[in-house]
Amino acid sequence: MDTNWELFRPFGAHETEGAGRLRLFENFLFNRILTAVLSVFGAMLVIVVLLNMVPGDPATALLGPMATPEYAQRFIAEMGLDQPIYVRLWKFFSQVAVGNLGTDVISGRSVNAIVWNALPHTFALALASMGLACLIGIPAGVYGAVHKGSIGDTLMAMVSVVFVSVPSFILGIFLLIVFSVMLNWLPVLGVSDNATLGDHLVRMILPTVALALGWIGLIARLVRTSMLEALGQNYVRTARAYGLRENMIHYKYALKNAVIPTLAIIGMGIGRLLGGAVLIEIIFARQGLGSVLYDALQARNFSVLQGSVFVVVVIFVVVNLLTELSYSFFDPRIRYNRR
């Protein structure tokens, strides 16, 4: 999460630094990608070791207690579970290197296909939730800072705390009961069986809101804090001294400064949501990555689990990398070099 600011600094006057800056950027990218690869590798190591310690072996879980020992033995060998961890890791990574996440021993489907089918559901939900959270959270934070101490601000502070502290699956169940069961306004299932876009969207409303509320609260609080700081800065006084409209000062001049510290959290949020909102996907029966993970874990289906966890880790790391790159979009001080 911490940007390596030093990498951008030690080059001289900005008119001659074109080539130097490019080299710095390449250095930065190389460093980051190396870190990312190591993170993925480390995460997979931890996952495989942990899976090894999960009680209950897949043979019993899948074949039932009546399976003959020979049959169970063969099954375990087929999954590769009789081999030591480093061999399994080696096999996994050599497969991944050629873009193959493995095969689901139980169904015979490729893990690539399973993950590929789940990804659109996950991406749609994650991006919609985070989009909604920013769309409401950022203006709410600005409002809170501008009208600091007003009734609206106090009310929002209270609501934010509730949103942040109640887990999203509780909110999900609550929304489901109120809007689908009691009021019957929205469908219970979070995923459409026919493929019309409208139906998809309507069914996404409840899970999106359930996931977004917590992030709305968090983003609103963070933006409010950094916005308060920005509003106290001299450049805001300058903008006022030149008669710029308050709306322009707030949403243009102050907000761009105030958003920078919030980027890390927004990036982390997207990463987390893309990693599968497991419980929400289960509550609303959406076949996203979270559901795939949950089902695979239930079945002790290690091949699917390994493959999908790998995808989750990669997504998280990539989103984090993009977040860091986005800093330089908002903060020019990262782009050019100061003395």
Add this chain to the structure above:
Amino acid sequence: MTEPLLSIQNLRLTAQTDRGTASILRGIDLTVERGRILGIVGESGSGKSSLVSTIMGLLSPGLNAEGSVKLDGVDLLTLGSSKMQALRGNKIAMIFQDPMTALNPVFRVGTQLVDVVRNRYPGVSREEAVKRASDALVKVGLSDPERRMKDYPGQLSGGMRQRVMIAMALLCQPDILIADEPTTALDATIEAQIIDLLRRLRNEFSGSIIFISHNLGTVLQLCDEVAVMYGGHLVELGAVRDVLAQPLHPYSRALIGCEIDDQPLDVPLAFIPGKVPETVDNPPGCIFAPRCNYAAEVCTRVMPPLRAFEGQLAACARLEDIT
């Protein structure tokens, strides 16, 4: 044209604090004529910056201004915030003390200038605004304005940033330009350049300037009149040469005595003993009496008003005795 451009009458600025009512300005009377440059000098905490913040209508919440501040006959203190906002950047504009923080670090210099132009002249097209902004940058002595417009403030030196601020002020063509210690944060060599720039721009600029400074030398170079402030009072007012050559008020004398520029090296530095009065204290007598070398019994009774004496104005009861 007989009426002065800016006329301040009995301006008081107070704030409620835990220790009682703080008086930041204790009744200021001041006028600024058209096309003139007024310097304001005084120690930190004397109320210089509060005075200009009041004129700009940029007081922090909790501060309470009484009296009147008339610009072209319109009392600014009674104007609503939206009317005041329309006035800022139009009839009045300001250059700030610290150019390092006065510009927004995450927007290009050009963006900030163009926004100010388009706010001041709503009918102006984007291209025209860009052209005016880059012309203004040339005027304040920045070469290669195209590149400067694309730069972020952090890419400019302090002197360059202050030039950008001055360009911003010029673009507004205000009736009154307030410069709040525009050179305090700069190196001495840069300071001289900026003062020189302001002097040259003076001819081009038709409005009045209020120039706040610690440095009496820069006031002498730039200003027509000078006002000396102490403890929220105006203690002396007059033509800049007169006041600096023959300061009447004991505080002005002490302040000029503290200038270190042309003192011999082997003499200890002069300073005014004691400290600036607390804003929450309301002594009955002269505000400067506790630190004054000439204080007498008469000084402890009542704060003397500004009165004419030898072509200047000074707020001292003992002018006749001490000159």
